[in-house]
Each structure stands twice: as structure tokens, then as C-alpha cells.
Amino acid sequence: MLARSAAAVGWFGFHVTASARRARPNFIIILADDLGYHDLGCYGSPMKTSRLDRMAAEGMRFTDFYSAAPVCTPARAALLTGCYGQRVGLPKVLFPEDRIGLNPNEITLAELLRGRGYATACIGKWHLGHQPPFLPLRHGFDYFFGVPYSNDMTPFPLMRGDRIIEQPARQETLTERYTTEALAFIARHRDRPFFLYLPHTAPHVPLHVSERFRGASGYGLYGDVVMSLDWSTGEILDQLRTLNLEERTLVVFTSDNGPAIFKGREGGSAYPLRGGKPLVWEGGMRVPCLMRWPGRIPAGRTCTELAVMFDLYPTVARLAGARVPADRVIDGKNIWPLMAGRRGARTPHRAFFYFRGERLEAVRAGRWKLHLEQKLIENGKLIDWLPPRLYDLEADVGETRNVAPDHPDVVRRLERLAARMKEDIRRHGRPPGRF
Incomplete structure (x- = not known):
């Protein structure tokens, strides 16, 4: 200390x-x-x-x-x-x-x-x-x-x-x-x-x-x-x-x-x-x-x-x-x-990442939010699968309409952001304290 x-x-x-x-x-x-x-x-x-x-x-x-x-x-x-x-x-x-x-x-x-x-x-x-x-x-x-x-x-x-x-x-x-x-x-x-x-x-x-x-x-x-x-x-x-x-x-x-x-x-x-x-x-x-x-x-x-x-x-x-x-x-x-309410001020974040436990489950960039593909595997077998789901938060803040099929380019861009964040956490993560 x-x-x-x-x-x-x-x-x-x-x-x-x-x-x-x-x-x-x-x-x-x-x-x-x-x-x-x-x-x-x-x-x-x-x-x-x-x-x-x-x-x-x-x-x-x-x-x-x-x-x-x-x-x-x-x-x-x-x-x-x-x-x-x-x-x-x-x-x-x-x-x-x-x-x-x-x-x-x-x-x-x-x-x-x-x-x-x-x-x-x-x-x-x-x-x-x-x-x-x-x-x-x-x-x-x-x-x-x-x-x-x-x-x-x-x-x-x-x-x-x-x-x-x-x-x-x-x-x-x-x-x-x-x-x-x-x-x-x-x-x-x-x-x-x-x-x-x-x-x-x-x-x-x-x-x-x-x-x-x-x-x-x-x-x-x-x-x-x-x-x-x-x-x-x-x-x-x-x-x-x-x-x-x-x-x-x-x-x-x-x-x-x-x-x-x-x-x-x-x-x-x-x-x-x-x-x-x-x-x-x-x-x-x-x-x-x-x-x-x-x-x-x-x-x-x-x-x-x-x-x-x-x-x-x-x-x-x-x-x-x-x-x-x-x-x-x-x-x-x-x-x-x-x-401070400065004119024209914008968010400093290129993206925001939604973690749940150790798993990155979603990413937001601007108006777009992507829930990432999820796979449930037990004993080496695929039990359940959810495809990527994309939501336009400006038009649909309640996340009710998946528009991923209409915007494959946005899906790919957000998937790349998520992959980079996972790697960044892997490389630059720090341990907890242990007692």
C-alpha cells in the first residue's frame, strides 16, 4: 500500500x-x-x-x-x-x-x-x-x-x-x-x-x-x-x-x-x-x-x-x-x-460493449446495437444457437425488430469491433486481488 x-x-x-x-x-x-x-x-x-x-x-x-x-x-x-x-x-x-x-x-x-x-x-x-x-x-x-x-x-x-x-x-x-x-x-x-x-x-x-x-x-x-x-x-x-x-x-x-x-x-x-x-x-x-x-x-x-x-x-x-x-x-x-452542454459535443466512444460475466454479448456503435451470435454447447454438442440480431436504437429503443438481414454490412462492422475488444481484454486485462 x-x-x-x-x-x-x-x-x-x-x-x-x-x-x-x-x-x-x-x-x-x-x-x-x-x-x-x-x-x-x-x-x-x-x-x-x-x-x-x-x-x-x-x-x-x-x-x-x-x-x-x-x-x-x-x-x-x-x-x-x-x-x-x-x-x-x-x-x-x-x-x-x-x-x-x-x-x-x-x-x-x-x-x-x-x-x-x-x-x-x-x-x-x-x-x-x-x-x-x-x-x-x-x-x-x-x-x-x-x-x-x-x-x-x-x-x-x-x-x-x-x-x-x-x-x-x-x-x-x-x-x-x-x-x-x-x-x-x-x-x-x-x-x-x-x-x-x-x-x-x-x-x-x-x-x-x-x-x-x-x-x-x-x-x-x-x-x-x-x-x-x-x-x-x-x-x-x-x-x-x-x-x-x-x-x-x-x-x-x-x-x-x-x-x-x-x-x-x-x-x-x-x-x-x-x-x-x-x-x-x-x-x-x-x-x-x-x-x-x-x-x-x-x-x-x-x-x-x-x-x-x-x-x-x-x-x-x-x-x-x-x-x-x-x-x-x-x-x-x-x-x-x-x-457542460457545449454546442456540437458528441460522445467520445466509438463503441460501447455489453458484457455479461466473462462473455461479451452485444456492442453498440451510434444508433446500431448488435447482439452477438450465441452458441450453447454441452458435452461437445450444440444445444442451442441464436444468430446475430441487430437493432436500430433510434427507431426501436425497445429492441423489438431485428434488422440484421437488411444491414449485413453493419453486422460485420460491429462483429469486427467486438472481436477487437475481446482481444484487447485478453491482452490488457488485469487480475483481481486474491485473499
Whole structure:
């Protein structure tokens, strides 16, 4: 750890002065767990999300923002490392019995920012390895209050730092306790730059909500849980206003992947998208995303360009004056031109790749999305086969009409992109940490 930290400082090569710390913006990334594309009012939901809708009106709403995976662990790895989870050896959901986690050699966004003089906190669900070498305090966070993995796994401890303070965690209290901790962290660090990563446990099933919100939404338990997340975000935005930090703070709200639609009324909605977690249909990986920064991000805007969760890594680094590591492949791109609403700004991605576990299942380039040929082989015999399926997302966002027979040239082009990406991951992939 000491060697890695020294290397990080070496990349930056600077002395952080008090005036420089004051000039740097704060960053808050709020990550819901399994929230669907259609689960906020500003995305068409009838559920009550007045504070998040107001955040959209005061900032920017993204229509084509993607998680890097349709499940928890690789999505969170992508956010913090700027890479597809497959590139950093974490392609699948981690379980309590697993003995791997985010490699200590990875340089997280928290480490980049701490190297620039930022106070850093992770408050909420981690899910990148629960053994000591993989916990947040070993990955650039000064402070951790939260849970090590999903709320449907056991044992389910609540931790402060590396210490268990409650087991099992009282799930109906978590959203409000996370919020209290987040507000206290902001207040403590109002006079220095800070990075707050707030990955909520909700609305992952099983659903839990405090009595304060039970029955309040009019849309069942799922609506109550979403309402509590809306309240939490509003509390944070109000705190920034009270402390005169609004114009110095970028706030991002998004989800780690799509909704668990297989849970019915308790699983959320991705309408008008097809599918949900854990599949690579749009509903599994296209997620709501709101960004707010008064004076820097124009209010009331909608961005329709493709952007990915791992783009936050190089973008936030740039805004903080940090250099992205040059000794490894980083998949994320700087999307500040999109966030700033610059005229003519376009996605920096030539293509986006939809991984499910270790398998690359689809690729998008512009309006076209290709689901790759799939073969199911058991005992050396072909059991099932799906041909390539091509969809025009501009005309058919619900992926209902396969137009592959009409565009064989597009199919071949996207297949070549997929083949190159598979080879790139093979050549430039990195291992997970092992315990």
C-alpha cells in the first residue's frame, strides 16, 4: 500500500496548498442499487420523486447513460477504476464465500482525489470484496460507513471503517443512517475539497423502508423505497445550499444497473426499454443519470449522447487536476464537453460493449446495437444457437425488430469491433486481488 501511494503521488508531482484546495470542486456520486430507467418522475414514472425531478430541472438529464455491467460488482468496479469490470478481473457478482476483490494495485478514483488533497468517504454498499485488503480504507477512502455487499447476502454486517458495529444490519434504517453520515461528512469538510461516494443499498431486494416512508408513496413498498432515496438526495442538496457549497460541488445521481423486473412489483421498471438486470438488453444497462452543478452544468438540459459510468473516472480526475494513470488501459473517456452542454459535443466512444460475466454479448456503435451470435454447447454438442440480431436504437429503443438481414454490412462492422475488444481484454486485462 505504501509503495502504491508513493507511486500515485509521483504521478501528480505537486504540493497542495490551502488556496489550491479551496479552488478545487467537490464531488458527490450517489449510486442507487437496481433502480430502473423508468423509476423517476423525470423519466416518466408516476412515482413521487420531487427532489430528483428538481435536480433534473436544475441540471442535466441523460437519456443514453450506461452502467458498464448489468450486475453490481463489475458496475462498481467500473465506476471506481474507469474500466470494464472484465478488464480488472471482476466480471461477476461477488459473494461472501469468494476470496477475491478489487486488486490493491488498481488506482481508484478516491486515490486520485486523495492525492490531490481531497477528503474521501464511502458511505453505503461496497461490494468489491469484503476481506481486509479489499475494503474501502485500502482503496483511497479516508472514511467508510456501510455494508460490504448486497442486502440479500448473509451475514450482513454494518461497518464503520474495518470494524463491524452491527450484525445483522437493521435494513429499514440504512437509507436514513447513510444520509445522516453523509451530511456529517459534508459539514466536517466544508472548508476543503471532498469526494463523497454514496452507494445506497436500496432499492435492491429484499425491500426495506423506515416507518417514515412506509405507505407514503401510493405505489407500494418499491415506491416507498424510491421515495426515501428521493428524500435522501434532497437532504444532501439542501445541505450544500445551506453551507454555500452548491456552486463548488458536482452532484451525480445514477444506478449501478437496471431493475430486477423478475421481482414484479418489487423490482422496478425500465420502460420503454426491454429487459432488466442481469441481461444486456437496454433495460439491464441503460440507467437514469442526473448531474447538477450550478454555474457549470446548464440547467434544464437533456443529453442524448452515449455516456458510460466509467467516464466519471477521467472526467472527475480532469476537473480535480489529477492525471489518469498512464501505465494501464482506462476505458473511460472525458465527457465534460457533454456535461457542460457545449454546442456540437458528441460522445467520445466509438463503441460501447455489453458484457455479461466473462462473455461479451452485444456492442453498440451510434444508433446500431448488435447482439452477438450465441452458441450453447454441452458435452461437445450444440444445444442451442441464436444468430446475430441487430437493432436500430433510434427507431426501436425497445429492441423489438431485428434488422440484421437488411444491414449485413453493419453486422460485420460491429462483429469486427467486438472481436477487437475481446482481444484487447485478453491482452490488457488485469487480475483481481486474491485473499
